Amino acid sequence: MNLLEVTSLSKHYTSGNKDLTVLADVSFSLPKGKSLSIVGPSGSGKTTLLGLCAGLDHASSGSVTLNNIPLDGLTEDELAELRNQYVGFVFQNFQLIPTLTALENVMVPLELRGQKGAQDKSRSLLERVGLGGRMDHYPTQLSGGEQQRVAIARAFSNDPLILFADEPTGNLDEETGQKIESLLFEINQEQNTTLVIVTHDIELANRTDQIIKLKGGKVSN
C-alpha cells in the first residue's frame, strides 16, 4: 500500500508579469515504511516538492494523496490537523521554539492533539536520543547537534506515519551529521515510519530505498 502518492504535480509562481514554474509534472509513489530521498542542485525544486507533499503548500496542478487522503481539497486548518496526526518534520535549521525547553518542544505535537501522558512519552524520547540530562534546557543552551536530536525526538513524538526531513544534516559538521543520520534511520526503523529526505548529500541519499533527482523542477532520472 502506498502511503504517499504524487501525481503530475506542478507549482507555478507569478513574479511581476512572468510565470515561473518551479516544479513541473512530478509523479511518484512511496509505500508505507519505505524511505525516499529528493536530491538535486539548489533551486531545483526539492524544498517545494517536500512542502507540497507535507501539505505545507497547495499545488498549482496535480495531486498529492497522503494515507489515502487527497490534500488538494483540504483547508489550511484541515492540513494542520492532518500534519499533527500523520506527519513529522525535521528541519535543516532545527526550528525549535526558542521560548520552550527541550522537553516542552517535544511535547508540543502531543499536547496539540490533547494526548494524555505527553510528558512521559517525551521524556522517554529524549532519553532515547541521548538528552535525558538536558530536558529543561532551552534551545540556546544546546549545541547544534543536540538541538537536532531534540528536533528528531519531537518529529517522532506523535508517532507519525511519515517523516519529512529537509536537509537534516545541512547545518552540522560531518561527524555530528553522521550521528544524526544514524539516529534518524534507527528510530525510523524502530517505528516503521515512512521517510522522505531532501538532501544534497549523495551518501545519505544512497541509504534510502528510492531516490528522486530533480533538475529545473523536473524529475531527471
Next chain:
Amino acid sequence: MSTKITLERQSYARSWPLKMAWRDSRKSRNRLILFIASISLGIAALVGIVSFRENLLDEIDEQAKELLGADFSVSDRQPIPDSIHYSFKWLSNDESSEVYFASMAYFPSTDGTRLVQVRALQGNYPYYGKIETFPDSASAHFQSGPYALVDEKVMLQYNLENGDSVRVGNLAFQILGKLKKIPGQSGIGNTVSPVVYIPGDYLEETGLVQKGSRINYTLYYQFHPDIDTTNVWQEAYNKAEKAGFDVDTVQERKEDTGSAFRDLSNFLELIAYTALLLGCLGVASAIYVYMKSKIQTVAVLRCLGMKAFQAVSIFIYQVAGFGLIGSVLGCMMGVGIHMLLPDIVQSFLPIDLNPTIYWPAIISGLLIGVTVSVLFGMLSMVTLRRVSPLTAIRAGYEKVKDKIDPAVAATVSLIILFIIGSLFWLLRDLFDALIYAGILLVSIVVLYGMGQGLVTLAKVIVPKNLAYVWRQGFSNLHRPNNQTAVLVTTIGLSTAFLAMLYFMQDLLVNRVSLTEEGQRPNTVLFDIQSQQKEELKQLTLDYDLPVLQDVPIVTMRLLEVNGYSKKQAEADTSLNIPGWVYNREYRITYRDELIDSETLLEGEWTGEIKNPNDTIWISISKGYAENMGLKIGDALLFNVQGAAIKTYVGSFREIDWRRVQTNFLVLFPKGVLEKAPQFHVLITRVNKTDVSARYQQAVVRQFPNVSIIDLELILKTLQDLLAKVAFVIRFMAFFSIGTGIMVLISSIVLSRFQRMRENVLLRTLGATASKLWKIIFAEYLILGAMGAIAGLFVAAIFTSLLGYFVFEFTFVPNPLQGLTIFIVVTFLTLGIGLINSRSIVRNSPLVILRSEP
C-alpha cells in the same frame, strides 16, 4: 485514482493555547516592558481622573447643604420686599439676612487699603456647615458688637493681627478672627474677592448703602422641620422667580457646582484619555514588533499541526495577561493620582475632598486596559492567521497578501467603535464623543498622509551629489516595507498633543496679559456720587495722575420691548422675547461719540438729542441685541428710576471687552439722562506702587464709599490662578508626555527590523563604526524632524480652530515655542534611535545576524 477519505477529527486540547501562552511568555517578558509601560501610564491617568471626578461629585452630594449653608436663599439687587419675604417666612424655622457689596477696606495699623467683598450678616447663618475662623469662637461672636472677620490671606498680606481694626466706609471694626472658609466659596474665589464679614446691625452706620451702589441682598432660610412644604414651597418659589428674584436651592447649588466642576473634570479626562490613546498606539507598535518576532515560531507550530485560531489565541492570552499587569500597575498609580489630585486642586473647590478608593473606576480601568491591549494588539495578532507553515522551511517566505484583510478591517472598526463608546462613557455626550473621535481620526489621517508625502519627497528631492551618509539616511526612509509613515504618525501625534498643550496655555496667558501692555489704564474708581466727582478729580490730579475717563452711569430697567410688557411677552411665546431682558438692571452711560473700543456695525449713531421731543436713538451691543432678538428700529421703553423713557434701536456696536475701559451694552446719546440720578466711574493710570498705595489711602479716607479696582492686583491674581490651572494641566499632561515617550521608543523599536539588517550588511561590507553612527544619526534626525514638523502642523491647525471657535481668539504661532518643541522632539527621537542602535554598531555582524528573530 485515490479515494477521498474524510479526515478523522481530533479533539484538540482546548487549554493548550493558554499553556503555550504561559510557556512562551517566560522568555518574552522583557520584550513587553514598553507595552506594559504604555498601558499603565494611560490607565493611571484615566483611573486617577475618573476616581477624582466621582469622588468630587459624591462629596458635592454629601456636602450639598453646606455649599449654600441654608435650605434656600432669595437674592436681588434691591432689598427683598415683605411680600416675598413673608411667602417664605412661614415655611421656615429660622432666617438670616446678608447684604454684600464690593468696597474698600482700610487697615489703619498698617495704612493699607484693599477692595474686598463686604458681607453684612444678621442671623444664625450658616445653618449647615460653618464659617471657619481662627479662633473658632470668632464666627459665633462677631455679631455681638462692632467686630469683623477678615480673610486670612488679606490679614497675612497686610500684616494684621486679631484685635487690629478695619475700617469699612465710615465705621471702624475690631478684627475678631481670621476668616478661613465660608460655605460655598473656594480658596481661589477668596483670593479674587476676599471677604470681610461685619454684623448687619452696623451696616447703616458704614454709610455705604447709597443710591446707585451695586448691592446684593440675600435672605437665607432654614426649612421648618414640621411643615410639609411640598406645594406651598413650590408656589412661593414660582412667585419669587416670576417676580425676577433669584431663588437658590440646595439642589440648584449642587447642580451648578457639579456642572462647573464637570467641565474641569471633562477637560482633565480628555487629557487622561489622550494619554490612554497614545498608550494604545504604544500597544499597537509594541505588539507589532513582538508579533514580527513570533512569525517563525508560529510557522513551526503550524507545521506541527497548530490551527490558525490557536496561533491567535496564544498571543491574545499573552497580550491580555500583560495588559492586565499593565492595568493593575496603572490602577495603582491611578489611585496615587487620585490621592494627590485633591491637594493640587483643593484651592479651586468649594468643598473638602477626602479621597477614598473608587472601585468602579479601578474595575473600569482594568477592563479598559485589557480591552485596549487586545484590540490594538489584535491589529497585528490577526495577521498570524496567515503565517504559512512553509515559512519554517523557506526563510523569508511571504504569502501574497490580499489588499484588505477582513479581520484587520473588522478590528479597525471595533477600535473606532471602542473609541467612540469609551469617549461617550467618559463625556456622557454622544456629539462630543463623535467630535473628539473625529478630531483624532482626522489627525491620524493627516499625519499619515504627511508621512507618506514626506517619504515621496525624500525620494524625489535628495540630490545625487549629497554626502553618502545623508543619501543613505534619506534612502533608508523610503526603503520597501519601511515604517516611516507609521513613525511620523506616532511621533507626530505625541508632538501635536504636547504642542497643543503649550500653544493653548500661551493663548490663554496672552489673552490675560494683553491688557498689561503700553500705557493702558490700570486703576478704576467706581460708586462715585455726582457731588463727589469734581473733588475726586481734583484729588487725582493732585497726585499727578491723569483722569483718563470720567463716565456717568445711570441704572434703569426695561418696561417694554416694541410695546410688549413682561406680562404680555410671557403670555405670547411667539414674540420670542426672553424673560430675563425685563428682569435685569441696566447700567447705562451717555455720550456723544463712540470710543476706540467700539465699532459701529449697523445703523447710525446719533450722538446728541437737542430737542426734548426728538426721537431717542440708542445703540446696543451687537451680541446682546442678538440675544434679545432686537433689530434696528425696535422700540424700548425704559424705567429710569421712576421716569419712563421711550427709545429706539438706532445702531449696533461691536465692543472689544478686553480693553480696560467702561464698556456698556446700551449706550444713550447726550441730552437725555443728564438729570437722572447717577453715579460715576473714574479711570486713571498709576505707574508707581507707592503712589498707588498713597493715592488709594487718600481716596478711601476722603471718600469711604468709593471703591477702587487695582487692575495690576487683579492681573497678578489672574496670573496666579492661571499658573495653578497650568500646573494641574501639566500634572495630567505628564502622563500623556510619558506615554508619548513610550510610544516614541516603541515606534523606533518597531522600525528596528527594517533598519537592522541593512546596517549589519553595511557593517559586513566594511562600513566603519563611525560611518554607521553617522548614517543612523542622519536617518533618525530626518525622521525626528519629519515627525516634529507634522505634529506641529497638526497642533497649529487644531489650536487655531480651538482659538477661533471656543476662545474667540486668533492664534498666532510663537516661533520660539514651536522651535523649542521641534528641537526637543527631534533630539529625543535621535537620542532614542541612537541608544536603540548601539547593539548594531557594537556587536559583530554575525552575533546580530544569528540573534535576529
